[in-house]
Amino acid sequence: MAAKKHKIRLGVMFGGKSGEHEVSLASAAAVIGGLDPEEYEVIAIGITKSGTIASASEVRTMLPATLLQRVSPWVGEEGGNTPDLKSSLLGHDGRGDRRPDIIFPVLHGPFGEDGTIQGLLEIAGIPYVGCGVLASAVGMDKDFMKRLFLHAGLPVVPYFVESSRGLKQRLAQIRSAAESRFGYPVFSKPANLGSSVGVFKIHDAGEFDQAVLASARFDRKVVVEKGIDARELECAVLGNEEPEASVVGEIIPACEFYDYTAKYRNPDSRAQIPADIAPETAREIRDLSLRAFRAIEGSGLARVDFFLDRNTGTVWLNEINTMPGFTSISMYPKLWAACGAPFADLIRRLIDLGFERHRQREGFTAVRPDGRDGGGMAV
Ligand SMILES: Nc1ncnc2c1ncn2[C@@H]1O[C@H](COP(=O)(O)OP(=O)(O)O)[C@@H](O)[C@H]1O
Ligand SMILES: [Mg+2]
Structure with missing residues (x-):
C-alpha cells in the first residue's frame, strides 16, 4: 500500500473590504468545492467587510453549509476579539504552527487583487497563488496598466486620465477635450476599482458632467475613453x-x-x-x-x-x-x-x-x- 501522502495546507482567503466581497465568496466556494480533500487541508481565511479576520462563526455565514466540514477556520470563536490579518499572518498571535504552506487569495478588487495582500504575503514569506505585488498593483490601476500596454505596443482604446480634483475644477475644458478627441459615446471610469462600479456610458454632452463626477467619487483618477461599439x-x-x-x-x-x-x-x-x-x-x-x-x-x-x-x-x-x-x-x-x-x-x-x-x-x-x-x- 502506498504511504499516505502529506497533504498541502492550503489557506483560501476570501471576502475582503472591496465592493466585490460577495463575488469573492462565490469564487472561494467554487475553489474549495473543487479541491480534493485527500490532497489538501483547507484553512478558511475569511476577511470581513471591515477588513478584520472572520471568526469561525463568521466564516460559517460566508461559505455554503455543505463546504463547512471540509475547511477549518483560521481563527476560533473569538467573537469581537479577532486578530488583525497582519499579525496573524506574520505569526505574532500564536498561530504559527498552523501556518499555511501556500495561500490562494481569492480576493477581487482593492485590498486583495491590488498588490496589498500580495505584499503582506511576501513579508510573511508565504507562497501564494497568482500575480505578485507589481502585476497585481498595475492590473488594478487602469492608468498604469494602459501606460505599460502602450509601452509594449498593444492596441489601447484612445483615452486620457484626469485627476478627480482636476476634473471638478476644469469640467468644461475636459468635456470639450473628450468631445473633440473621441466624439460620443464616451466611457468614464474610476482608475482603480473593477466590477464595473462607477463605470458610465455617456451618450451626449448633457450626460457628461454628472457621469464623470460620479466616477470621480470612487478614486483619485478617472479614465475618460472613446466608446467602442x-x-x-x-x-x-x-x-x-x-x-x-x-x-x-x-x-x-x-x-x-x-x-x-x-x-x-x-x-x-x-x-x-x-x-x-x-x-x-x-x-x-x-x-x-x-x-x-x-x-x-x-x-x-x-x-x-x-x-x-x-x-x-x-x-x-x-x-x-x-x-x-x-x-x-x-x-x-x-x-x-x-x-x-x-x-x-x-x-x-x-x-x-x-x-x-x-x-x-x-x-x-x-x-x-x-x-x-x-x-x-x-x-
Ligand atoms: N471604451 C469602451 N467602449 C465600450 N464599452 C466599454 C468601454 N469601456 C468600458 N466599457 C463597458 O463597461 C464594462 C466595464 O468596464 P471595464 O473597463 O472593463 O471596467 P471594470 O474594471 O470595472 O470591469 C466593460 O465590460 C464594457 O461593457
Ligand atoms: Mg472589465
Missing part, C-alpha cells in the same frame, strides 16, 4: 515565465454594456465559448493576451479582456484582471475547461505555479554590500 471577448492566461493562452470566449451582456447588474445580477448575460470569430482574430487575441500578461510581468493567472469593434473589426485591449472571477460558471475556469483542463486540474496547476514562483524568488542570491560573492562559499 464592440463585442466583448476574453482570454485566459496561465503560467509563470512561459504562459499559455486559452481559447477565446465572448461575453454577451444582458444590458447595454457589461455593467455591474449585467455581470452579477442578470442571468441573461451569458458566455459563448469558443467565441464565434475568425480564426485569425482568435490568434491575434491569444497573442495579445500573452503580450499583455508579460507587459505587466504577470504570474500564475490573469484574464485579458478585449473589444472587437463591430464596425471596423479592430481588436482593442481593454484590461487585464489578475484575479478573475473563479465561480464554477466564471469565464476563467470555463475557458480552461474548454481547453481540456477541468477545474480541479486548473487549481492544482495554479498552486504548483505559486510554489514555483516562490522557490524561484527565494533562489536568487542576495548581493552583499561589500561586493563579495554571496554564494555561500567560504573564502
Whole structure:
C-alpha cells in the first residue's frame, strides 16, 4: 500500500473590504468545492467587510453549509476579539504552527487583487497563488496598466486620465477635450476599482458632467475613453515565465454594456465559448493576451479582456484582471475547461505555479554590500 501522502495546507482567503466581497465568496466556494480533500487541508481565511479576520462563526455565514466540514477556520470563536490579518499572518498571535504552506487569495478588487495582500504575503514569506505585488498593483490601476500596454505596443482604446480634483475644477475644458478627441459615446471610469462600479456610458454632452463626477467619487483618477461599439471577448492566461493562452470566449451582456447588474445580477448575460470569430482574430487575441500578461510581468493567472469593434473589426485591449472571477460558471475556469483542463486540474496547476514562483524568488542570491560573492562559499 502506498504511504499516505502529506497533504498541502492550503489557506483560501476570501471576502475582503472591496465592493466585490460577495463575488469573492462565490469564487472561494467554487475553489474549495473543487479541491480534493485527500490532497489538501483547507484553512478558511475569511476577511470581513471591515477588513478584520472572520471568526469561525463568521466564516460559517460566508461559505455554503455543505463546504463547512471540509475547511477549518483560521481563527476560533473569538467573537469581537479577532486578530488583525497582519499579525496573524506574520505569526505574532500564536498561530504559527498552523501556518499555511501556500495561500490562494481569492480576493477581487482593492485590498486583495491590488498588490496589498500580495505584499503582506511576501513579508510573511508565504507562497501564494497568482500575480505578485507589481502585476497585481498595475492590473488594478487602469492608468498604469494602459501606460505599460502602450509601452509594449498593444492596441489601447484612445483615452486620457484626469485627476478627480482636476476634473471638478476644469469640467468644461475636459468635456470639450473628450468631445473633440473621441466624439460620443464616451466611457468614464474610476482608475482603480473593477466590477464595473462607477463605470458610465455617456451618450451626449448633457450626460457628461454628472457621469464623470460620479466616477470621480470612487478614486483619485478617472479614465475618460472613446466608446467602442464592440463585442466583448476574453482570454485566459496561465503560467509563470512561459504562459499559455486559452481559447477565446465572448461575453454577451444582458444590458447595454457589461455593467455591474449585467455581470452579477442578470442571468441573461451569458458566455459563448469558443467565441464565434475568425480564426485569425482568435490568434491575434491569444497573442495579445500573452503580450499583455508579460507587459505587466504577470504570474500564475490573469484574464485579458478585449473589444472587437463591430464596425471596423479592430481588436482593442481593454484590461487585464489578475484575479478573475473563479465561480464554477466564471469565464476563467470555463475557458480552461474548454481547453481540456477541468477545474480541479486548473487549481492544482495554479498552486504548483505559486510554489514555483516562490522557490524561484527565494533562489536568487542576495548581493552583499561589500561586493563579495554571496554564494555561500567560504573564502
Ligand atoms: N471604451 C469602451 N467602449 C465600450 N464599452 C466599454 C468601454 N469601456 C468600458 N466599457 C463597458 O463597461 C464594462 C466595464 O468596464 P471595464 O473597463 O472593463 O471596467 P471594470 O474594471 O470595472 O470591469 C466593460 O465590460 C464594457 O461593457
Ligand atoms: Mg472589465
